[in-house]
Every structure is written in C-alpha cells, then in structure tokens.
Amino acid sequence: MKTVDIVERIEGEAKLICQWDKEKISDVKIQFLNFRGFEFILKDKPILDALVYTPRICGICGQAHLKATVEAIEDIYKNHNEELTLTNKAKLLREIGLNIEIIDSHIKWFYMFIMPDIVKFSNNSLEEYSALKGKKWLEASSIASETIKSLAVIAGQWPHTSYMVPGGVVSDPTLLDLVTMQNYMDQAIRFYENSLIGTNLDTYLSFNKSEDLYKVKGDLKDFITISFENGFEKIGKSYNRHLVLGDSLSFEKGKISRKLTKNIDYENIEEFTTNSFDIDKSKVSKEAYTWSKTALYANSFYETGPLSRAVVQNRSFVSDIHKHYNDSMFTRVLARMDELGFLLSKTKELIQQININEESFIKPKVSLKDFHYGIGQSSVEACRGSLYHDVEIENGIISKYDVITPTVWNLGPGIDNKLSTSQKAIVGIDSLEKAKLILRSFDVCSVCTTH
Amino acid sequence: MIDSQEMVKKVFTQNSARIDTNKGDAYYNSLFEKAKSRLSALRKQPALKDIDLMEVVESEGVNRRDFMKWASATTATLMLPPMFTPLVAEATELMNRVPVVWIELQDCAGNSEAILRSATPTVDDLLFDVLSLEYHHTLQAASGHQAEHQLEDAIHTFKGKYLLFVEGAIPKAMNGQYGTIGPGGETFEENLNRLSKDAAAVVAVGTCATFGGIPAAAPNPTGAVGVMDIVKGKPIVNIPACPANPANMVGVVLHYVLTGQVPELDSLLRPKFAFGYRIHDNCERRAHFDAGEYVEEWGDEGAKNNWCLYKMGCKGPMTFNNCSIIRYNEGANWPIGVGRGCIGCSEPDFWDKYAYERPMADANIKAPTGGVEKTVDEFGLGLLTATSIGIGVHAVASAVAGKRTVHSEDEE
Numbered sequence: 001m002k003t004v005d006i007v008e009r010i011e012g013e014a015k016l017i018c019q020w021d022k023e024k025i026s027d028v029k030i031q032f033l034n035f036r037g038f039e040f041i042l043k044d045k046p047i048l049d050a051l052v053y054t055p056r057i058c059g060i061c062g063q064a065h066l067k068a069t070v071e072a073i074e075d076i077y078k079n080h081n082e083e084l085t086l087t088n089k090a091k092l093l094r095e096i097g098l099n100i101e102i103i104d105s106h107i108k109w110f111y112m113f114i115m116p117d118i119v120k121f122s123n124n125s126l127e128e129y130s131a132l133k134g135k136k137w138l139e140a141s142s143i144a145s146e147t148i149k150s151l152a153v154i155a156g157q158w159p160h161t162s163y164m165v166p167g168g169v170v171s172d173p174t175l176l177d178l179v180t181m182q183n184y185m186d187q188a189i190r191f192y193e194n195s196l197i198g199t200n201l202d203t204y205l206s207f208n209k210s211e212d213l214y215k216v217k218g219d220l221k222d223f224i225t226i227s228f229e230n231g232f233e234k235i236g237k238s239y240n241r242h243l244v245l246g247d248s249l250s251f252e253k254g255k256i257s258r259k260l261t262k263n264i265d266y267e268n269i270e271e272f273t274t275n276s277f278d279i280d281k282s283k284v285s286k287e288a289y290t291w292s293k294t295a296l297y298a299n300s301f302y303e304t305g306p307l308s309r310a311v312v313q314n315r316s317f318v319s320d321i322h323k324h325y326n327d328s329m330f331t332r333v334l335a336r337m338d339e340l341g342f343l344l345s346k347t348k349e350l351i352q353q354i355n356i357n358e359e360s361f362i363k364p365k366v367s368l369k370d371f372h373y374g375i376g377q378s379s380v381e382a383c384r385g386s387l388y389h390d391v392e393i394e395n396g397i398i399s400k401y402d403v404i405t406p407t408v409w410n411l412g413p414g415i416d417n418k419l420s421t422s423q424k425a426i427v428g429i430d431s432l433e434k435a436k437l438i439l440r441s442f443d444v445c446s447v448c449t450t451h
Numbered sequence: 452m453i454d455s456q457e458m459v460k461k462v463f464t465q466n467s468a469r470i471d472t473n474k475g476d477a478y479y480n481s482l483f484e485k486a487k488s489r490l491s492a493l494r495k496q497p498a499l500k501d502i503d504l505m506e507v508v509e510s511e512g513v514n515r516r517d518f519m520k521w522a523s524a525t526t527a528t529l530m531l532p533p534m535f536t537p538l539v540a541e542a543t544e545l546m547n548r549v550p551v552v553w554i555e556l557q558d559c560a561g562n563s564e565a566i567l568r569s570a571t572p573t574v575d576d577l578l579f580d581v582l583s584l585e586y587h588h589t590l591q592a593a594s595g596h597q598a599e600h601q602l603e604d605a606i607h608t609f610k611g612k613y614l615l616f617v618e619g620a621i622p623k624a625m626n627g628q629y630g631t632i633g634p635g636g637e638t639f640e641e642n643l644n645r646l647s648k649d650a651a652a653v654v655a656v657g658t659c660a661t662f663g664g665i666p667a668a669a670p671n672p673t674g675a676v677g678v679m680d681i682v683k684g685k686p687i688v689n690i691p692a693c694p695a696n697p698a699n700m701v702g703v704v705l706h707y708v709l710t711g712q713v714p715e716l717d718s719l720l721r722p723k724f725a726f727g728y729r730i731h732d733n734c735e736r737r738a739h740f741d742a743g744e745y746v747e748e749w750g751d752e753g754a755k756n757n758w759c760l761y762k763m764g765c766k767g768p769m770t771f772n773n774c775s776i777i778r779y780n781e782g783a784n785w786p787i788g789v790g791r792g793c794i795g796c797s798e799p800d801f802w803d804k805y806a807y808e809r810p811m812a813d814a815n816i817k818a819p820t821g822g823v824e825k826t827v828d829e830f831g832l833g834l835l836t837a838t839s840i841g842i843g844v845h846a847v848a849s850a851v852a853g854k855r856t857v858h859s860e861d862e863e
Contacts, residue, residue: 008594013632034630034639035622036557037672041665041802049806052794056665056693108567116592132584139469141567149783156786159561160693160796165492171789226722235599279627279672328627361750365495436595443731447559 007436009113009131011060012446014411017025017432018426018435028426030411035291037279038451042401047073047368047393050401051162054389056401058448059159063101063151064382065403068389070164073368075376077166077392082366088360090168093154094349095248096165096181098380099347100151103188104144104158105383106340108221109443110182110196113138113384114333117437118223119231126222136195141307147299149185153177165366168361178351183349192344196220196337204341208316210324220337227330236329237436238425242308243297243409245269245379245386250346253304253379254312266377269388271404277415291450294420295404299434303421304385304409305442307335315342322424329425332441368395382406405448409415410438412449464673482710485662486538493548499729500673513798528640528698529706529714530724530771538838542709544584548612549708550617552605553587556639557630557675562657563589565694565779599633606649613651614707616700618641618665620659624674643681652713653678654703659722661689668802670673679720686713689720691772693796694838698777699725719799721771732795733775738761746790748786753792766795 001020006013012034019027038057042050054069055062055326065213077084112131119126128136148158154171163171164297173181189201197204198217213224227233240256245264247253254262277282302308307327310318317337325331368374374393379386385406392400414420419427420440426435467588495624522540526533554855555563567590581604584590586598593601605613619639622629627638637645655678658664666675679687690699703722706714732738739745739759746763753759761768767775770793778785786793795805 001599005595005634006596006634008588011589012555012558013588015634034557035673036620036629036666036675038665040670040672044669046806052806053665053668053802056559056561059559059564059694062559062561108794112590114562117594132587132590144567145781149780152783154789156784156791159559159564161786161789161791162794163791165749168750170791172750172755177469245660282721311695359750361754363748363750 001010003432005432005436007439007444009116010440010444011058011448012139012444014439014444016432016436016439016444020197021451022067023430025427025429028412028423028435029289029437030292030422031290032411032446032450033290035277035279035450036230039401039403040346042277044321045398047396047398048166048389050391050398051165057451058445060086060445061101061382061384061387062159062161063098064153064387064391066162066378066386067098068403069391070166071378072376072391073166073381073388075378076368076371076374076391077364077376079375080112080366080371082364084167084364085362086168087358087360087362089354089356090331090360091249091347093169093171093173093360095116095250096347096354097151097155098248098382099250099343099350100147101158102381102383103340103343103347104148104151105443106336106343107140107144107188107191108336109146109383110223110333110340111137111445114437114440115219117433117440118226120433122222122226123229125405131304131400132199139191139195143188146152147184150181153181153184159289160280160389164385165361167364168359170361171203172360173354173356177357178206178354181351182348185344185351187331189344189348192341194218197341202340203346203347205377205392208305208320210317212247213321214315216293220334221245223333223337224330227333230333231330232333233325235429236332236441238303238327238329238421239301241421242311242327243299243302243304243372244309244312244381244386245273245304245385247379248276248381250343251309251381252313255433256311257302258299260312260420266379266388266390266401269409270296270299271402271403272296272415273417275291276346285411291414294412294415295406295408296415301414301418301421301424302409303442304337304406304440305332305336306385308385310335310338310342317363320383327425329438329441338445348408371396384410385449403451405445405451406450410442411444462727462814464576468648483534485711486535486542489709490538490541490545493545493708496545496548504732517611520717520827525702526656526704528702528724528777529709530727535709537706538709540574542705546704549585549704549757550583550585550605550609551616551704552585552602552609552613552646552650553590553616554642555588556617556619556632556643556660557673558657558659559665560589560618561694562660563587564799566656566697566700566820587610596634606646611650612651613649615653616656616657617647617653617660620663620677621681622666622673623674629673640681643678647678647682647685650685652688652707653682653722654688654690654700655679656690657695658691658693660803661691662799664693665802669799686715687720688713688722688724691719691721691797691799692774695727696772696774696777699773717771721797725773726771726797728771728773730770730772730775730787733773734767734787736787749790755789755841760787760792762788765792766798766801766836767793769805770795770798771803774798793825811842831857 003018007014015027015031017027050069054065107320115129119129128134151158155163196218242256244253253264275287277288277291320339377390379388390402411422429435480742526536526539560688586602621639627640630639633643662677663675736759744758746758795801
C-alpha cells in the first residue's frame, strides 16, 4: 500500500509518500517541490550583493544566511592572508542578532507548528493551543512579535536585513538601544518562565538529570505528559549521529558518531544530486523525486539542530535525557525548547558585554575586486541546525555559490540504499499521524531546503 | 520612541505632502455615504467569527481613546479626511465579514512572517482576532488533506467575496514544474488561476508576488513572474517590498471593508496611500541630504552622526513606499534607522537594477526626473528609464565642495 500526504504548517510545504508493509511504514520519500534557484541567481553577481540576496533564501532564518555570507567573505580575505580585524562589539552584535532570530523561531515553532498536532494525541481537549484563535497561540504570536523587535533595534527590520558587512556591522547602538533590547529579552524570559516552563529560568537552567523533567511545569509539561502517554520517547529514532558545524560564543562545533570529537573539517562535507531534480534536464536521473539535495559528512548522514548542539556541547539536562531516550522525537522537541531557555539567558549576557565605545566597523584594507580569485567557506548555527556556505569569486564576481541548509542535512533524500536521517526516523512507524509528527520534530523548512 | 501613528497623521495633513490627497468635498461626501451604506449592509451579514472587537481591544489593555487615535491615524494613512475616522473604526470591527484566503507560491515565507509580527500598530492581535483568515497554509490548524478540504470549502462558501492574498512568484518555465502544490501536483500557475477565479480581488503581497522578486532576478532560472502577469480580468492590488509592510496589507483590507473596492492604485497597481511618495520624501536623514552631509564609508563620522546614506547606495530617492513613516516591526525600526540604506525592494526589477553594492553613479538607472519634487503619477513607469540626474548633480556638487562637509565647516 502507498499513501501520499502533504504536510503544511511547516515553512512551505512537504509531500510525504509512504510505502506500507504489514501496517508499518517500510519506505518513505519526503518531497520538496518548490524551487527558486538561488545558486544560479547568485552566479555572476558582485560578491557584496550576496549580502542582500542570501537572507532572502529564507523568511525565517535570514540572519543565519546573512552571517554565513559575511563570514564566507571574510574567509576569502583570510585565505589571502588579509584577515580582517573585527571588534568584539561587532562580533557580539552579529551573534546577538542571530540568537534573537533563533529564540523567535523556537517560540513560534513550539506553539504554531508542533503543539497543534501534539494536542491531538491528548486525552484532554486543549483548545488553548488551537491555531489562530487559541489563547496560547495568540500569546505566543504576540511575544514573538515583541521579541523580534530587539533584533530590529540593531538590524533595522526583520525579516530580511543586511546590517552585517565584511569588517563589522553598519549599526551603532546607543546605550538606550541596548536597554531597549534587554527589555524585550526580559519580556521573552518572563514568557518562558510563566507560560512555557512554569518556573524560574535560573532554576530551570540548574536542571541536570532526566528526573528533573518532573519539575518542569507550564506548557512544556503538557508536551512531556502527552509524550509519555503516547510513547513519543520511543519513536523517531535515527542514527543518533550528531553534527555541529558552527562555532560561536553560544555553541561549540563537533560531531558525535560513536564518540564525541571537536574536530570538524569542511573537506568532509559532500553534496549529491542522485535523487534530486536538476535544473539542467539532461542531468536529471530517473530516481529524482525532490528539489532537495543530499548532504553527507565523512560519507555518513548526520542529524543537525538543537539536540545535536546540546549533546555536542554537553549541556547536562538534555545530555542526560538523551542518554535515556536517544535521538527520539521527544528528545528532539525537548532539546529545542531547552535551547530556547539557554539562549535567552546567554543572549542577555551577550548584550551586557557590549562596549559601545568600540567601533562597529573596521574598513578592510583591500577590496575583494583586487583578488583575481578567491574562495571562502563558513558555517553558522541557524534555528534548525548547521548552515554552510561555500563561495568562489573571480575579480569580485561570484563564480560559484553553494548553500547547504540544516533541513538538507536532516530531510534531504537518502542515497545508495542509505536512508537519510529523517527517513530512518520514520521507517517502521505504524501511523501516518506519527510519521508527520516525526517529520515536524526536525523543524522543517522547505523554502530553505530547495533554495 | 517616535509615535509612528502621529507621524502618519502629520505627513498626510501637512500642506507640503507630496501627493494630492484632496479630491474635493463632493467626492468625499459621496464616498462617505457609500461607505456608510456599505458598512450597514455588512453589519447585517452574519459575522464569520464571533468576536467583539472592543472586547479584544480592551483585553489587550488598549482603551477606547487609544483605539480611536489609532483609527484616526489609519484614516490618514488611507488618505481620507478626518470625518471618515468613525467609519474606519467601524470597518475595523467589521473586518470579520470579509473572508481572506492566503496562499504561498514561490517564496521564502517572509511576508507571512512579517504579518505574523504585525497585529497592526497598538491594537495588538487585532489581525488574528478579527480578520477572517479562512485559509493560510502555514498558520491554520488544519494540515494535509484536511487543509485541502478547508480551502475548497472557503472558496466555495465565499465565492466572489473573498480577498485572495498571494505570497510568492509563479514559475512559468518547464511548464511550471519548478513549483507544484498539493498531492495532485497542481502547478503554482494552475493553483493561482483556480483560486483567483472566484475571488473579489487579488492582493499580491511582497515583491515576489508583485514583480517576480528574487526568483526573477537574472538569469531568472525558473521563469518567475508576478501575479499580474498571470491573473487577468480581476482587480489586483500590488503591495511590493521585501517583506511587504503588514500595515499596508491591513490598510488594503480596511479600505475594502470600508468601500467595497480596492484603493486607488498607481500605474504599477500599488495603492497610492502607501506608495504615493518616496522613502526619501519623509526620511529622517533627509535634512542631511539637503545639507550635503553624506556617509562616505561604513563606520565613519557621518555614519556615527546619522548622515544621509545616498552615497552608500541608498535607493530612497527612487523608491516609492511609506516605510520611512510606518517603519517595520510595529514601528520598532527600519533599515535606514541602523544606517544601512534603502535597497529599493518595492521597485520592479530592483534585484538587477538597484543592486546593493553598486553606488548610484555606476548603476544602470539614473535618478528621477525633476529631482525630489515629482509625484508617483508623473513618474509612473518612466522611473527606471528616466535620464535626468538631478540628485546625482547634487551629490557630485557636495563631493566637489569638500569630500566631507565636516571638513568644509572646519575651513569656515
């Protein structure tokens, strides 16, 4: 038997094709069928133009793309032994911007994308979570609007801003701006405490064992209860291999396959189109079924995202939960909400570290047009996981721009009889509803995936 | 914090406003009567959602007076005289009589994200509480086949009455196979044609839906076009910008509720209330432009003092939009507020013509004819090919006078 279903209420749309055998999913294809062609559009454009193009790859993680672009450009300088100096202030303003975007996305994801489906599994009627009119939905929408204003203070607007430039940032916040940002953060922290976890943020951050799950209150408790009632800690398990490419003040890079290593080499990243459509029709294989490519690290599929970040960084609460339940759907959702708390606290701390007397920007001594040829790579941690940009320029003009988004790592097609991370997590499941929930647990972004 | 509503009001009521907002008493009196009978007819219709606006407003801690203040600023935004304020307030309450269907095509979800963060100024959550959003791909409760049915229901039930909001471009190349939707693999073009057929009007939101946007940037690999290139024989409203400003989306709905028709449009089908003047006309850094004070490079003294960004490639002088007044994220800020200049994102083909890196002098466009005093109507489509260099001359003159004005002041 075969079923075809569409998954909405992700960012964009995905099509889920399941093959059934004895009432269990024996094979699954995840299709992303909307393509814009960013890599083709970027080609032959001046490299600095990429600063306005790439944020438009995604309406949700535009800051991540902006940061990846600016750092790939700075890597070009570095590869020419012309490394740019960045002030601490510029570094902080970039990372704070990115963190706020992740915070905003996590709030929305929980209330708008995952909970409306989770509550369908509850024995109680939880009307407050219903989309567009439930009290909690509206409250989350409102707090997300407020939170993102703190990014607008330094970035000018959200979504789609380009306040980062090679050498720093264009914005120069005043003390009043910083206080305004802190206030928005405090508001988000109060929401996290009062609504999501029902306890004090510091108390929550001191949780370090899986037993502490019982101390969680608020809306997250609803999730935990429904999960254990339905065995969500047993489903959605994949390879339990984790990858974090980005390195920052908030996250550490590294990977876990059997054991943890902090060594990451971009040379190990590979992208394949065996099962993907190609814009060049002569290259489309018969097996092609999606616009998403396949991404492998050291020839293996890895999961990327908040769970991976927590275990690579060894944040104790999630790490201990992970020891008990591995990479289950439950662990994955919980890790994202745990990261929300972690980032709220971290970002507030980063805002406090800004010294407004420092420069925001230091002008590069040479122009990119002076490099006959240049290559640069970068990776940042976006809401959904590791984002990778790889660029090649000739006389300041882009000759190649390759983007691998987090959703490609998690939800791209499998290859050579190897199932991709999400396919492996779904195969063996006995209900379509659960399969869709597992898909959602990766925080799918179809617009990013196909770019 | 600047009260953006107050600013809106000021801009539209001052004598020097760039576009002629006064259509004469006879016009307004007849529109007033028309709106009044429209609203009373709407009131007799059953509400699609059983929500009392004033309860919502009060539950959000906004009092009646603040609400009326908002209504009066919105009236000004819509370029209507103050006597319309009570009608606008009433129309807001009746927004739940107009069904809205929102679809996403070849997009980045940015406009949905923007409207999620709108809620209209000061009246928080108004949009979601009152607006009857019958279908929205990302935001609604339903998913999968259930969502499909909901969409079918909505277009059937509200045949000829719903506003179709479209986010994203439409790929035409390869028979539309670059974008398909639903289990049946309907192409975006087929989907748009089917859903617009029975719509009262189509509102293209964001630069992708209006002019093809970033997917249509050279070499336009997917053959992307905007809604107006596909849909014919329907009122179409274009709300360009990347992302479109939620205040303008709400403005269009309000205007429709109030009058039963789309607002007055310019030659590019943009509502004049929002696109009737340039960013430059109301820019907070305009005084520095007039004084010849420019930022010459990121982080210089000019940048620190919030001088004009024209020489950093700011496209404000040739971009029609109201973001210098409305701003983004509920008035929190806008690009020029942090010193990065306008990229011209509400203009057609701006990806190729208004590129970021190229300063004005090297761009293959020239500044608008007649310097800063022309209106959108006088420009129209001629904007992109206009050859006069009024503004360019001004900028060059300042450069000749002394690279940075601060130096010439020192000399004085």
